[in-house]
Amino acid sequence: MTVAFDYSVGTPPLAEAIDRDPLIASPDASLSDVVRLMNETARTHCNNLLNGARSSCVLVTQGKTLAGIFTERDLVQITALGMNLQTTKIGEVMHHPVLTISEQALHDIFAALFLFRRHRIRHLAIVDDWQHLVGVVSIESIRHILRPTNLLKIRRVAEVMNKQVVVAQIDTPVVQLTALMANHQISCIVIVNNFNSEDPVQHPVGIVTERDIVRFQALQFDVYKTLAQDVMSTPLFVLNPEDSLWTAHQVMEERKVRRLVVSWNWGQRLGIVTQTSIMRVFDPIEMHGVIETLQHTLQQLGLNIEQLEEAIDYDAHLPAASCSLDKNETDFKAKLSELQAKIAYLIKHPTLSSEVRQSSLTTALTDLQQIQSSLLQ
Numbered sequence: 001m002t003v004a005f006d007y008s009v010g011t012p013p014l015a016e017a018i019d020r021d022p023l024i025a026s027p028d029a030s031l032s033d034v035v036r037l038m039n040e041t042a043r044t045h046c047n048n049l050l051n052g053a054r055s056s057c058v059l060v061t062q063g064k065t066l067a068g069i070f071t072e073r074d075l076v077q078i079t080a081l082g083m084n085l086q087t088t089k090i091g092e093v094m095h096h097p098v099l100t101i102s103e104q105a106l107h108d109i110f111a112a113l114f115l116f117r118r119h120r121i122r123h124l125a126i127v128d129d130w131q132h133l134v135g136v137v138s139i140e141s142i143r144h145i146l147r148p149t150n151l152l153k154i155r156r157v158a159e160v161m162n163k164q165v166v167v168a169q170i171d172t173p174v175v176q177l178t179a180l181m182a183n184h185q186i187s188c189i190v191i192v193n194n195f196n197s198e199d200p201v202q203h204p205v206g207i208v209t210e211r212d213i214v215r216f217q218a219l220q221f222d223v224y225k226t227l228a229q230d231v232m233s234t235p236l237f238v239l240n241p242e243d244s245l246w247t248a249h250q251v252m253e254e255r256k257v258r259r260l261v262v263s264w265n266w267g268q269r270l271g272i273v274t275q276t277s278i279m280r281v282f283d284p285i286e287m288h289g290v291i292e293t294l295q296h297t298l299q300q301l302g303l304n305i306e307q308l309e310e311a312i313d314y315d316a317h318l319p320a321a322s323c324s325l326d327k328n329e330t331d332f333k334a335k336l337s338e339l340q341a342k343i344a345y346l347i348k349h350p351t352l353s354s355e356v357r358q359s360s361l362t363t364a365l366t367d368l369q370q371i372q373s374s375l376l377q
Helices: 031-044 049-054 072-081 111-120 139-145 149-153 174-184 210-216 245-255 275-282 284-316 327-348 354-376
Strands: 057-062 065-071 098-103 123-127 133-138 167-169 188-190 204-209 258-264 268-273
Touching: 031 057, 031 072, 031 210, 049 139, 057 072, 057 133, 057 139, 065 072, 065 123, 065 258, 072 174, 111 123, 111 258, 111 275, 133 139, 133 174, 139 245, 167 174, 174 188, 174 210, 174 258, 188 268, 204 210, 204 258, 245 275
Parallel strands: 098 123, 167 188
Antiparallel strands: 057 065, 123 133, 188 204, 258 268
């Protein structure tokens, strides 16, 4: 059988995720000015998704040359160390050299995601042939442009969430929260309120994130005296492990957040799902998980098709007037066979490019969704 894939069902071009007007500072800019710039950008442009991603880093340049990068995570570490933002220059604390790639070499979003994961970064600077800065792409900007409804609908929060959640009590000073973030290399702390010491349930009541630390520093909060309960984001929207990643993605978009708390077993267990963990499902290394899910679903559907075939065989002995074999059943079997062939093709051709592989999975998932809908009718 010749399998024809619809490659038009792909992902948006990476160019849509490139911020060509990133935040820029000179090496001698004070850290306090840089933090105010980050906070002002996040606050003023809260309704602009790309500008929301823009505020998460500042690129340091000398002339047209990229000299370094400073991120929200860097500020968390500096806050934990108690450094003076007024007297510290960004050139003293920026990361350098910066990982860069030319726009011509970055063919698709999968290449960017691979580099994010390999180098454990969340921002990638884009340069031209002369190494001049073109822009920056981030995990957040990529997530905003993706519309992978089918792929995210079949994956569950439980598959990607982090169960090692770091928590703090409501009366914890903010400076201690930054120390926890820096020591554990995490982007948020879940704030809990244990009503009594004998209660095994950790009641999540709020969250403090890297972006919050930017805001606190920009507003010149005393991080030694300010407590978590005074500044945490609350109330929380809590997910269930069985919720789909599409649900998590939609909630993040609606609430303009980058991480969500997961709770189960009546609050006795907590988890965290972040935009980084959601984006892992698009990593070529993770694609085999999607194929396995498809195969498992097909096995379940296989029981239905066997029952259908038995019914067809039985109906074949009945008068034509009572025969239930109709065009819908024939179409169903044809669609199921075509889907099985598509999955077999993906398994037999592991060297397909990331873009073609993801596009093929998208069409297969669409077919699967149609088949499942027909079974429920």
